[in-house]
Amino acid sequence: MTITLTGSCFCRSLEYKITLNSVDDARTTLCHCGNCKKAFGTNYGLTSKIPKSAFQYTKGKPKEHAMDNGGGSVVTREFCSECGSYILEYGAQAKNDFRFVTLGSLDNPTALPPKGEFFTKDRLDWMPQIPNTFQKREIKE
């Protein structure tokens, strides 16, 4: 059974729709890397990896920012030019296949619970591990 999820930025200038064949087509993860800390403005990034074809903007057009992630790979981030909310990202490798959508931009973030954590070596000391998820010291893709 296909499922449809909706989401938006804070001011709702941007709205989007995700259509999945099953929730198993989405992989939600935390990422503790330094880039995610900066991009999210918090101590970790939280995104759900979905097929590119599953994602569609239904309102508005995002602003894009592309930059080398510091490791020789260009990462593109899309966000609202009005309120600044961060909607999604993708690296050069994933560009044609996947989108990493910020979980908090979903209207119902509980729909896609986390399956794992990346860059746990950079986890802040006070941040607990999420139980029953895979743990990777580094590498996100």
Ligand SMILES: [Zn+2]
């Ligand atoms: Zn907005």
Ligand SMILES: [Zn+2]
């Ligand atoms: Zn990261």
